[in-house]
Amino acid sequence: MIDNAQWHRGQPIDAALRESPRLEFKRLPNYSPPLNPIERLWKKLRRRATHHRPVDTLADLKHSLRASLSYFQTMRHKVKRIIAGRPTRKAAQ
Numbered sequence: 013m014i015d016n017a018q019w020h021r022g023q024p025i026d027a028a029l030r031e032s033p034r035l036e037f038k039r040l041p042n043y044s045p046p047l048n049p050i051e052r053l054w055k056k057l058r059r060r061a062t063h064h065r066p067v068d069t070l071a072d073l074k075h076s077l078r079a080s081l082s083y084f085q086t087m088r089h090k091v092k093r094i095i096a097g098r099p100t101r102k103a104a105q
Contacts, residue, residue, distance in 0.1 A: 015040045015048050049095040056094055057084065 014020040014037050029035060045051040061080040067073045084091050 013038050013040060013048070015044070016042055049097070052094050052097065053084075053091060057081070060084075 016039060020037075020039075025037065029037070040047050057077070057080055060083065061076045062073070065076055067076065
């Protein structure tokens with residue numbers, strides 16, 4: 013599944029399809045980030061890395077992003093739930 017971003021179109025994509033006849037791209041509708049699983053992860057990553065955190069330099073931003081990516085790397089079950097669209101916490105009963 014790919015969205016309609018510019019880098020998902022053109023000669024490199026056409027070449028990949030020609031070289032791998034069993035490969036098939038399914039395009040998402042325009043302006044449909046909720047349907048793209050990776051968008052849910054990007055949202056969580058942005059929230060964890062940048063929300064309510066002062067970022068004075070590019071180095072600070074890189075450090076925050078790396079720390080957040082490291083967190084998600086150790087919490088693979090959370091990443092799978094985020095991408096699958098399932099809640100990360102059990103609902104209160």
